[in-house]
Amino acid sequence: MLTSLKDYYNFIADNGSLRRYLFDSNVRDFMGVNRVNEDIKLTLENEDSPDFWSLNNGVTILTTSASIIGKSIRLDNIQIVNGLQTTESIFRYFQGGGDDRSGRSVLVKIIVSTEEYVRDAIIRATNNQTVVELSALHATDKIQRDIEEVLERAGYHYERRTNYYKNFGHPPSSIVAPLYLASGYVSLILKSPHMARSLKSRFMRSDESYNTVFSQNTAIGVWPKIAAILKFTDSSLETLRPLGTSANERFLKNWRHIISFIFTSKILRSFDFSVKDLLALDTENLQRSELKEVWDFIVSNYPLSSANPHKKKSFYIEASRLASEHFSIPGIDRVERLTRLGGTQANSRAIVSPPKQKSxxxxxxxxxxxxxxxxxxxxxxxxxxxxxxxxxxxxxxxxxxxxxxxxxxxxxxxxxxxxxxxxxxxxxxxxxxxxxxxxxxxxxxxxxxxxxxxxx
Incomplete structure (x- = not known):
């Protein structure tokens, strides 16, 4: 259906504010100034351009029921699942004093469904575009919502919807991205800092690899612990890096996982620490002096001026073994048992589970x-x-x-x-x-x- 731009603005606005709860099921937030959004803005400002709906893909609204009342449509349990960039651009245009004397329209597609699995399939299908990050396609999964909630209680903002918290102005130090958290899980829980460093969002293409990391069976309380350890490591490395070493994401990515993994293992006195051990860890009182011990030890064996070792799996295994001897940390055999994410269910269990214990x-x-x-x-x-x-x-x-x-x-x-x-x-x-x-x-x-x- 076509609706006027002004009517659509009145639908999405409430006392001058955008009704953001309408976008809870959208996989991303407003992407800011980019080519697409700039084109939408210019089209809105130029009333001599072709009608807006003919230049725009429009908006998809998911609802549990819809009924026509005169010239209006009544919708229940509304979620705008696609077209957030269009919606926010229209909102900003009228909020900034824009007008629409030509009576232009926007295309709105309304889909009625009460089945949860159907609604999830629609959300993924309407957002399955190359410009959407792969991690965003899982943004509405229950596990992602649960992680967002538990991290919020711990003082972190989980960016399951791209740019959502960034647009609210929250500092980067409090924002946790899905890939950042997933790499922490691979390093600290699956004991593979090498794979954690090289983890890319394409691992989410496979349901098996995605479910290996974001498992409903994992204690939900472990996610704030992982976030706290990674953020503490990052902030510590910012102060420990030698003069002349640029403080950028590449530097942190190279050192974050091996340092945090050995640091955590040292505190918990085993490389084979469990989720239960991590849940009991007091992340409020992590000591920079202890992390510095690990940093000093690693760089004494792998000077920053030497050839970059971070792409080699052998570096992570060797560094962990040296740390095992230096700090007397048992359980070194657990390191790097993980060879890949996903695979058959039986194979995944064999990869993740510890070896059979003796009687x-x-x-x-x-x-x-x-x-x-x-x-x-x-x-x-x-x-x-x-x-x-x-x-x-x-x-x-x-x-x-x-x-x-x-x-x-x-x-x-x-x-x-x-x-x-x-x-x-x-x-x-x-x-x-x-x-x-x-x-x-x-x-x-x-x-x-x-x-x-x-x-x-």
């Missing part, structure tokens, strides 16, 4: 056997490799057994060359790696005469 009896028997071969603490860096070779086991099996020995009081927790008892008291430290006064790591000089010190 308590099997674990205790293996751990006690390992204990017979383990040297006295404090252990030197690389002892896990010797033990894995000797016991013919994986790193995961080794660290699982060590954790068992610690829980049973047979061995003690060790970090950075310092050994602690169950109450957190220092009971021993490695003189070749640790300053006796500060108990902080020093540059190690290992030789055949390396010594340890015990505290009694």
């Amino acid at each position: 308590h009896r099997e674990l205790s028997a293996f751990a006690l056997k390992l204990n017979e071969s383990l040297p006295p603490q404090p252990w030197k860096p690389g002892v896990h490799r010797e033990m894995c070779k000797l016991m013919q086991c994986t790193r995961h099996e080794y660290y699982e057994a060590v954790e068992f020995l610690i829980s049973e009081g047979i061995r003690h927790h060790q970090k950075d060359g310092v050994v602690y008892d169950g109450d957190g008291n220092v009971i021993a430290f490695d003189l070749t790696r640790v300053d006796p006064k500060s108990l902080m790591l020093v540059d190690p000089v290992l030789d055949d005469n390396s010594k340890s010190a015990s505290i009694t």
Whole structure:
């Protein structure tokens, strides 16, 4: 149907404000000044141009019921699912004092449906254009709405509709884009910082890969944790970057995921931390000093002046392994088990799930056997490799057994060359790696005469 521009303006306006709730199901917000919107603006301002509807694709309105009353149409549960750029341009034209003496019209298509799945299909079909970001085509999914709501409660604005919060003037530091959040999930939950760095919106083309990341089975509370860790990492990297290094998205993209992944693993004391562990993490009290430790360690091994290693998967695996040894973080076998997103359901489960755990009896028997071969603490860096070779086991099996020995009081927790008892008291430290006064790591000089010190 055709309706006059002025009548359409009166329909979308309420006391001088745009009725934005009409666009809740639209996949994007106003895109600002671009070629298309500038053309619409010029057409509205030039009353000598052909009638507006003949130059414009018009508007699609989705409603649950429609009835004709005289020369009007009554609509219930209205959503404008396509034509937001046209709508906002018309609103801004009349709001700025524009007039329409020629009585021009806009094309309005009205679709009546009460079926939720049909409404979702219509929304996707009417917005499936090349100019729409792939992530936006999922903007109306329930999981995306749930994420927006839970992030809002945590103080973040989830840009499931492109430019929505940007147009409201919210600062970039509080805005979280779907691809940004998805890459954090791939890094922190799926344990693949390499894939996270290279993640592109086209992964959303596949329902299987999309559902692997944005799963309804994932605890909704984990999304604010991911957002908080990434935003904290970004703001910290802005202050840590060396002079002369430009602070741009490329710099953050190169370092964000490996730093945040090791930082989080260090705090949670395992690379194989779970969603439950992440939910329990107090992201309000993350310490820049701890993140700086990770940053200093990484750049000491991979100087910024060296060739860019970020495109190589081996960089992320090697950096994680070095960090595992340096910070005594177990669970390194979990890193990079993910090889791709999606695939068959069975394959996806195999990719995402941790390895099968030993029974308590099997674990205790293996751990006690390992204990017979383990040297006295404090252990030197690389002892896990010797033990894995000797016991013919994986790193995961080794660290699982060590954790068992610690829980049973047979061995003690060790970090950075310092050994602690169950109450957190220092009971021993490695003189070749640790300053006796500060108990902080020093540059190690290992030789055949390396010594340890015990505290009694």
